[in-house]
Structures are given as C-alpha cells and as structure tokens.
Amino acid sequence: MRFSQGMTLGMIVLWAAMQAASAEAGGEGLSSRIGSGNPAAGKDKSDAGRCQECHGVDGNSGDPRIPNHAGQHAGYLAKQLFDFQTGTRQHEVMSVMAEDLDAADIADIAAYFAAQKPMRGRDGSGKAAARPLFEHGDASRKIPACAECHGSNGEGRADHNGSVVPVLGGQRKVYLRAQLVSWKLGERNNSPDGVMNEVAKRLSDDEIDALADYLSGLQPP
Known part of the structure; x- marks a missing residue:
C-alpha cells in the first residue's frame, strides 16, 4: 500500500x-x-x-x-x-x-x-448441463476446461509473474453470453494469444447459453 x-x-x-x-x-x-x-x-x-x-x-x-x-x-x-x-x-x-x-x-x-466483496452467484443454480464442459472441456474439439484457467468456482487468478485470469463466477449472465459471442465472431480479440477466440468459435450457441448461465451461478471463495 x-x-x-x-x-x-x-x-x-x-x-x-x-x-x-x-x-x-x-x-x-x-x-x-x-x-x-x-x-x-x-x-x-x-x-x-x-x-x-x-x-x-x-x-x-x-x-x-x-x-x-x-x-x-x-x-x-x-x-x-x-x-x-x-x-x-x-x-x-x-x-x-x-x-x-x-x-x-x-x-x-x-x-x-x-477490494470490494467478491461478486456472488445464485448458489450454483446455473444450468448443470454446462458443468462437464466447464470442468473437463472437450478434447475431441480441442476445447480446454474453463476451470483449468478460471478456477473451479470461477475465481480466476493473479500471480507474481503478472499473469491474470478474470473472475467469472457470479458475473452477469447476459454480459457473459455477449462476450462469448463477441469472442466467437471475432468482434473482441484482446485475450492473450487469442485463446478466447479459439475456444469460443468451437462452442455452439446452446453451449454458450449454458456456460453463461452456469458461470453466473458460481460463487468464488
């Protein structure tokens, strides 16, 4: 400080x-x-x-x-x-x-x-159908697990090397969906090495909806 x-x-x-x-x-x-x-x-x-x-x-x-x-x-x-x-x-x-x-x-x-109290979701009440994709990804489509970078509760991370991954748990569902669509369409492309564009373009519209709902329901620690 x-x-x-x-x-x-x-x-x-x-x-x-x-x-x-x-x-x-x-x-x-x-x-x-x-x-x-x-x-x-x-x-x-x-x-x-x-x-x-x-x-x-x-x-x-x-x-x-x-x-x-x-x-x-x-x-x-x-x-x-x-x-x-x-x-x-x-x-x-x-x-x-x-x-x-x-x-x-x-x-x-x-x-x-x-410094504010972390955003909170709805007690994990998002669409359970997205949980396997969030936790494990889909190797057959080269989709990594969301949790691998964003944490098991969507808490993100920041380390001493300057690597920062955003908190997604408890984020607004409508906003999350809009960003995933923007990544998919290439309207937004400011993630490191374009990783989010590569992931989002492999997701179906239904998967984007389900992931946005699931993420919005998580509760970061």
Whole structure:
C-alpha cells in the first residue's frame, strides 16, 4: 500500500476499513487481487460520474448487460482500461471513459473495485448441463476446461509473474453470453494469444447459453 501526499486522513481511515472488510471476504489472496493501486483514492476517481453510475458503488451493476467488477482482479480491470484507451478493445462508452486516465488512475480505480466483496452467484443454480464442459472441456474439439484457467468456482487468478485470469463466477449472465459471442465472431480479440477466440468459435450457441448461465451461478471463495 502506498500513501500519496494528496491523501486526507479520511481517505486513510477509509483504506483501513476497506482492508478489514475485504480481508474478511478475500483472505490471503486480497493483496494479489488489488495489486499496486490505492483503493481509497480509487473510490474518489471512480465516482458516479466515471464508473460507479453503471458498475455500482460496490462493483455490482444494476443492469444485466453491464459487468460486475466486485472482487475482480485489478490486473484484469487495468488491462481492459488500457485496451479501451489504445483501441485494442472497442466500446462506445468505455473508450470515452478511459481516454483521459493515466496509469495511476487506472491502478487506483482497478484496486477499488478489486477490494470490494467478491461478486456472488445464485448458489450454483446455473444450468448443470454446462458443468462437464466447464470442468473437463472437450478434447475431441480441442476445447480446454474453463476451470483449468478460471478456477473451479470461477475465481480466476493473479500471480507474481503478472499473469491474470478474470473472475467469472457470479458475473452477469447476459454480459457473459455477449462476450462469448463477441469472442466467437471475432468482434473482441484482446485475450492473450487469442485463446478466447479459439475456444469460443468451437462452442455452439446452446453451449454458450449454458456456460453463461452456469458461470453466473458460481460463487468464488
């Protein structure tokens, strides 16, 4: 954690409170999830005029088309913001929202959402038909298990080598489906080595629907 000269006592107190609450939710993995940013500063930088209006004060959006960010790995959120800035990922609203952020802003905003209590699904009530594909993949079609990268509960991961895989468990079903379709059609192509495009194009529409529903029902630890 770094305290900048511009931080007020209130912001420092807020940081301490957020650390305590998030530690209860995130355990030992909290620091790796937050990264190098300052969550307290990120709260101000992500206010209603920037991020919280759509993604929620606690990182849980009120619109099924808009992704939850609560407990998402900061490294993943930061990459998406940089990709929106450079045009590697396209979105009419997000490209505008990201264009004037500097590296410190991005790190702080990402850390703020990462520090929130992780998003939660519906007690595993998603379509059970997708479970074998999620857990084991389909070798005959060269589809790897989703859990291999994203974790058995969709918790994702972030390691000291900078490798970041996003949290998917508890994410919005409509959003998940839209992204899988975008990967499949090549409308989105900013995953490392194009891995998500390769996976998604081998999935049927029914499998995409089932996976989106299954993932939205998972509960990351």
